[in-house]
Amino acid sequence: MTSAGLDPPPRVEARGLARRFGPVIALDAADLDVRPGSVHALLGENGAGKSTLAKCLVGALAADRGRIVVDGRDVTLRHPRDAHALGLGMVWQHFSLVPCLTVLENLVLARPDAPRWIDWRHERAALDAFLEDVPLRIDPGARVADLAAGEKQRVEVVRQLRLGHRVLFLDEPTSVLTPQEADALLGRLRALADAGRISVVLTTHKLDEVIAHATHVTVLRRGRVVADAPLDRTIDAATLATWMVGHAPPSVARPAPRDARQPARLSIRALRVARAAGGPPVAIDALDVHAGEIVGVAGVSGNGQRELVEALCGQRSVDQGAIDVDARPWRADRASMRAARFGCVPESPLANATAPDMALADNLVLRVFDRAPIASRTGRVRRDALRASAQALAARFAVQSGALGRAIATLSGGNVQRAVLGRELVDDTRLLVAVNPAFGLDVGAAADVRRRLVELRATGCAVLLVSEDLDELITLSDRIVVMFEGRVVLSTLGVEADRQALGLAMAGHSAIASARADN
Amino acid sequence: MVDALRPALESALLSAGALAVAAVLVIALVLLVGHDPREIATTLARSAFGSRFAWENTLSRAAPLMLAALCTAIPAHAGLVVIGGEGALVLGGLAASQAALFVADVPPFAAIAITCAAGMLVGAAWIGLVGALQQARGVNEVISSLLLSIIALGLFDWLLEEFLRDPASLNYPATRPIPDAARIGALPGLDVHAGLAVALVACVAAWWVLRRSVTGFAIRVVGGGVRAALGVGLPVGRLVVATCVAGGACVGLAGAIEVAAVHERAGGALHADYGNTGILVAFLARHHPLAIVPAALLVGGLAAASGPLQRGFDLPDAFVRIVEGVVFLAVIASETLRGRLLPPAAR
Numbered sequence: 001m002t003s004a005g006l007d008p009p010p011r012v013e014a015r016g017l018a019r020r021f022g023p024v025i026a027l028d029a030a031d032l033d034v035r036p037g038s039v040h041a042l043l044g045e046n047g048a049g050k051s052t053l054a055k056c057l058v059g060a061l062a063a064d065r066g067r068i069v070v071d072g073r074d075v076t077l078r079h080p081r082d083a084h085a086l087g088l089g090m091v092w093q094h095f096s097l098v099p100c101l102t103v104l105e106n107l108v109l110a111r112p113d114a115p116r117w118i119d120w121r122h123e124r125a126a127l128d129a130f131l132e133d134v135p136l137r138i139d140p141g142a143r144v145a146d147l148a149a150g151e152k153q154r155v156e157v158v159r160q161l162r163l164g165h166r167v168l169f170l171d172e173p174t175s176v177l178t179p180q181e182a183d184a185l186l187g188r189l190r191a192l193a194d195a196g197r198i199s200v201v202l203t204t205h206k207l208d209e210v211i212a213h214a215t216h217v218t219v220l221r222r223g224r225v226v227a228d229a230p231l232d233r234t235i236d237a238a239t240l241a242t243w244m245v246g247h248a249p250p251s252v253a254r255p256a257p258r259d260a261r262q263p264a265r266l267s268i269r270a271l272r273v274a275r276a277a278g279g280p281p282v283a284i285d286a287l288d289v290h291a292g293e294i295v296g297v298a299g300v301s302g303n304g305q306r307e308l309v310e311a312l313c314g315q316r317s318v319d320q321g322a323i324d325v326d327a328r329p330w331r332a333d334r335a336s337m338r339a340a341r342f343g344c345v346p347e348s349p350l351a352n353a354t355a356p357d358m359a360l361a362d363n364l365v366l367r368v369f370d371r372a373p374i375a376s377r378t379g380r381v382r383r384d385a386l387r388a389s390a391q392a393l394a395a396r397f398a399v400q401s402g403a404l405g406r407a408i409a410t411l412s413g414g415n416v417q418r419a420v421l422g423r424e425l426v427d428d429t430r431l432l433v434a435v436n437p438a439f440g441l442d443v444g445a446a447a448d449v450r451r452r453l454v455e456l457r458a459t460g461c462a463v464l465l466v467s468e469d470l471d472e473l474i475t476l477s478d479r480i481v482v483m484f485e486g487r488v489v490l491s492t493l494g495v496e497a498d499r500q501a502l503g504l505a506m507a508g509h510s511a512i513a514s515a516r517a518d519n
Numbered sequence: 520m521v522d523a524l525r526p527a528l529e530s531a532l533l534s535a536g537a538l539a540v541a542a543v544l545v546i547a548l549v550l551l552v553g554h555d556p557r558e559i560a561t562t563l564a565r566s567a568f569g570s571r572f573a574w575e576n577t578l579s580r581a582a583p584l585m586l587a588a589l590c591t592a593i594p595a596h597a598g599l600v601v602i603g604g605e606g607a608l609v610l611g612g613l614a615a616s617q618a619a620l621f622v623a624d625v626p627p628f629a630a631i632a633i634t635c636a637a638g639m640l641v642g643a644a645w646i647g648l649v650g651a652l653q654q655a656r657g658v659n660e661v662i663s664s665l666l667l668s669i670i671a672l673g674l675f676d677w678l679l680e681e682f683l684r685d686p687a688s689l690n691y692p693a694t695r696p697i698p699d700a701a702r703i704g705a706l707p708g709l710d711v712h713a714g715l716a717v718a719l720v721a722c723v724a725a726w727w728v729l730r731r732s733v734t735g736f737a738i739r740v741v742g743g744g745v746r747a748a749l750g751v752g753l754p755v756g757r758l759v760v761a762t763c764v765a766g767g768a769c770v771g772l773a774g775a776i777e778v779a780a781v782h783e784r785a786g787g788a789l790h791a792d793y794g795n796t797g798i799l800v801a802f803l804a805r806h807h808p809l810a811i812v813p814a815a816l817l818v819g820g821l822a823a824a825s826g827p828l829q830r831g832f833d834l835p836d837a838f839v840r841i842v843e844g845v846v847f848l849a850v851i852a853s854e855t856l857r858g859r860l861l862p863p864a865a866r
């Protein structure tokens with residue numbers, strides 16, 4: 001790969017970096033030493049300051065105090081341009097591609113030296129040649145708006161490599177990838193690092209990845225470094241978790257199998273939904289979710305899961321077929337949602353489940369603001385009641401306290417996720433559609449969410465769990481279906497699920513659609 | 520600082536800053552055409568706010584501006600940019616002038632109510648169409664409201680010339696004068712028509728509904744994140760159309776009041792650009808229904824000073840329009856500073 005550069009990556013050090021946001025201390029004298037050729041994992045709970053530290057090091061955010069030293073020289077990074085000049089670049093936790101352009105256009109326009117007159121055929125050929133060398137499947141002709149989160153993530157990484165950045169900061173790059181893809185991505189980055197061509201700084205909540213691929217680890221807690229070590233055999237996931245939260249995280253047990261079959265709450269028949277990307281439509285012949293059952297949907301992102309979820313949540317119209325809830329046609333309006341006690345946690349919750357510029361408190365009460373106690377008899381919004389309800393919902397998944405009045409878009413990624421979970425996974429939810437519910441959560445909170453799903457199931461909630469985390473699906477699901485190119489290509493009982501078979505089906509190699517499929 | 524106050528404070532600072540920048544630009548312009556900016560400023564201030572008469576003049580102009588601004592500000596809460604108030608205003612005025620012809624024998628209060636209702640109805644239908652097109656067919660509301668406004672102006676001229684013209688109005692085509700019963704009088708003790716009170720009530724009502732009520736909350740969710748609104752089952756289409764209908768009713772009412780309180784007939788004078796200037800007022804107020812009141816006073820004062828400025832300094836008719844344009848540009852440009860003025864707002 002030529003564009004990774006011939007020079008070795010520079011050594012990047014942060015010394016005593018500090019940054020506050022109003023009363024919030026995001027970073028409190030943090031040190032970081034990224035040696036050339038290392039894969040440096042940055043760990044910590046939600047809100048620990050990982051993203052803030054990374055942003056300071058790529059010039060996206062100014063530190064209040066402290067120094068940044070690159071190859072022994074003090075540097076000032078006022079703008080991402082300054083960092084680019086030094087070969088430092090970042091893949092953002094929230095995507096930063098131009099949605100209405102194609103992948104190829106995004107990649108070309110990202111180059112500071114983009115020519116005035118672009119020979120697209122030449123660019124396309126150059127990109128195709130480049131991609132041969134990178135284990136990331138992307139379609140250069142696709143429009144970014146039509147891509148699912150996982151596909152966008154791959155484009156983001158390719159873009160950094162194309163820009164010739166030699167120290168890559170990746171903020172939770174794998175949270176939207178399948179385990180295989182994540183392994184491939186990190187393995188590739190690690191190989192490049194081992195060859196001394198790039199360094200990688202990685203924030204993630206998946207400790208297995210850290211163990212498998214990182215060379216160094218730095219753990220932040222409330223803006224301070226609490227551990228910093230090269231990764232060796234003596235360090236396992238439990239150790240890392242203990243460093244992060246101060247104690248070992250609880251594990252979630254597989255739920256006991258259901259005894260009797262409950263009635264189907266959600267039932268999908270002969271459904272056809274047009275795809276955003278214009279690919280093959282979502283075509284599901286039959287899929288049922290019963291009360292007290294978790295049905296897992298596995299699949300590489302971009303295979304129709306998004307459109308299925310949007311159709312269920314009223315965000316996309318159904319072309320053909322039927323979605324029934326409690327044996328009645330599903331109209332995703334407020335009255336039906338309330339009657340069905342429906343909850344929905346979509347992917348990219350900031351974009352799909354919040355009004356980003358409205359306050360956290362307002363976003364927390366989106367399901368209940370038009371009822372007592374928030375709505376008064378005269379149709380007024382009672383701010384005090386709103387605040388109280390929001391506080392209660394925020395507490396459920398420990399959304400950052402004191403942020404209720406702030407625009408939800410200013411919260412850390414994990415906190416947005418917690419807020420939407422708090423709103424949708426209330427006690428009386430009886431039908432839940434959740435996409436990657438533990439997305440961006442630290443180990444403790446992720447375990448909380450999974451426990452919560454199991455609790456809801458126990459109280460008779462029907463759960464459709466769309467996830468790119470196979471372990472999560474296998475641990476939680478009563479039944480797992482695999483989606484590929486809009487269709488259900490495999491259906492299996494959770495207890496009998498075989499990672500190998502699931503992985504093959506996800507990649508489209510499934511002649512083995514099981515006989516047990518679809519009740 | 521209290522987080523909840525931050526956006527409001529930021530909006531106020533942005534508007535004030537934009538006005539300051541616009542003032543500097545206008546001063547440069549005045550110097551360029553060879554006048555003393557101080558003299559112009561004095562004249563402007565005096566003829567807008569310097570006397571009882573000036574105030575009455577300004578207030579009479581501010582009233583339709585407030586209602587016209589609501590036509591942009593109310594749909595803005597649902598995320599729409601509606602800029603077609605002018606057409607709905609003249610059609611509303613025309614409808615009012617015709618309805619008024621039927622109410623000569625009705626008690627005055629009812630006559631006025633019927634006249635105004637006619638204007639509101641037509642305005643609501645016209646702008647409601649903008650919302651309906653956007654929801655049903657995905658037609659961009661900026662374009663459709665602009666084009667529908669042009670159609671409305673053409674329709675107005677045609678109806679007036681062909682069918683509704685008073686034969687007695689020779690060189691100034693206009694409808695027949697409305698009967699006394701439908702005329703709106705002055706506020707007690709002031710030479711300002713009662714439409715001002717109506718406009719103020721409309722602003723306060725819009726504020727209450729949009730910023731305090733449950734419906735307004737739902738509307739703001741639609742404006743802040745359509746996908747989230749759909750995901751929690753809000754009737755997005757109905758809410759969007761409702762904001763357009765409400766905004767259209769306001770601007771139609773402005774037309775009706777102009778007819779019933781000022782011109783006493785519908786004619787070319789109705790097309791006095793209140794609808795377009797209302798867009799400026801709405802943006803200056805950052806679509807806050809209460810902030811529309813001072814913004815309308817400011818812009819109304821500018822309009823009131825237009826005549827004296829032209830006469831006193833031999834400035835062209837376009838001068839005040841240029842000032843308005845500069846203010847508008849400054850206001851829109853200042854919006855790009857939102858979030859940088861009072862951090863934090865970075866993601």
Ligand SMILES: Nc1ncnc2c1ncn2[C@@H]1O[C@H](COP(=O)(O)OP(=O)(O)OP(=O)(O)O)[C@@H](O)[C@H]1O
Nearest residue numbers: 021026046047048049050051052412413414863865
């Ligand atoms: N723009 C901002 N305005 C206000 N507070 C902010 C802003 N950005 C970050 N913070 C706060 O700073 C703290 C650290 O945030 P940061 O995004 O660095 O956390 P993180 O470790 O990346 O968490 P996560 O795992 O959830 O992504 C949090 O309390 C967050 O709310």
Ligand SMILES: [Mg+2]
Nearest residue numbers: 050051412413
């Ligand atoms: Mg983060």
